[in-house]
Amino acid sequence: MLAARLVGNIWATRKINSLNGLKFMLAEVINNQEEKQRLIVADTIGAGIGDRVIICTGSSAKLIFEERAMPVDAAVIGIIDEDCHF
Amino acid sequence: MLAARLVGNIWATRKINSLNGLKFMLAEVINNQEEKQRLIVADTIGAGIGDRVIICTGSSAKLIFEERAMPVDAAVIGIIDEDCHF
Amino acid sequence: MLAARLVGNIWATRKINSLNGLKFMLAEVINNQEEKQRLIVADTIGAGIGDRVIICTGSSAKLIFEERAMPVDAAVIGIIDEDCHF
Amino acid sequence: MLAARLVGNIWATRKINSLNGLKFMLAEVINNQEEKQRLIVADTIGAGIGDRVIICTGSSAKLIFEERAMPVDAAVIGIIDEDCHF
């Protein structure tokens, strides 16, 4: 998984039907490199902008949904505790 | 998922049978790096050249199709709203 | 998917049984970077050296086979038309 | 798989329900590059900080669990023997 910080919302009115109502956010990978990798992630646990989160990528990401046949490849699976330093 | 801009069409008359009729487009990943990563994506929601889109990659991409056994690893799952800035 | 050019054949007499008879080729990813990424791909549609092809990677690549339990992670899914410029 | 060294713990009180009780650790990939890639991994075999481990990534990582529908994309599958030099 990746450690990332949520930095914005992504709005896409027109999308694949099965994704209606899904919340997309922009995440910036936390590392010690100059160029921060950015990716779009799905969130179902109420994470907000500024939160540090754990991102699951790849085909396992869709396992956050009960209905699993969702075309999603990155999802928030946890919010990192504020007092967790790394 | 990746944020990308559609920059062209890809035509491949000779292809795997199950892909007949599928629309392939060339997408350029949106980031702040000099070298833009390019990939070929499938589109089923009518996205066009110039659109900013959300791309799902990996084996989840084929979940945009009803018939799921398609050898496709990247697909447009949404068109980013014009007034969404990031 | 990736746009790539086929640049050679890969011969492996000793291999996993299920792969007997399968044609492996060396592909060079088409991009505007100095260092061209190379990968080995399976081909079932008669692509040849010099052809520009569409490569599906990851676990979806094996969907080009009727018998799907093949340990293959990259496959030619289409030959890009000669008059397609990008 | 990747060879990595475990360098810390990751605490996330708020997370996807199915992940309750799961131990997350921070791992640093072992290579000869300046910038060490870091990722968050799940551990079920009692690995500790400082251990060199084998990490399985992608959708196969969840196969360390009996209940397989876990949104996890990286897991410790072995602890490298101390006298194994590479």
Added chain:
Amino acid sequence: MLAARLVGNIWATRKINSLNGLKFMLAEVINNQEEKQRLIVADTIGAGIGDRVIICTGSSAKLIFEERAMPVDAAVIGIIDEDCHF
């Protein structure tokens, strides 16, 4: 798939139960870059140190096993013929 050269053995006495008896090797990806990417691979076809091999990565790698629920993401699927130049 990747072309790689096997450069060592990886020993991990303590590991996930289902992996007992499995042979892990260290592979170095063959490319024309300064920094050689290294990964750990499973081998079931008797490849040895020094061999050039074809590596299947991702969730398809576990298809080299009859029992497929193995947490493995990279496997030797073929040994490249000595007289194959690329």
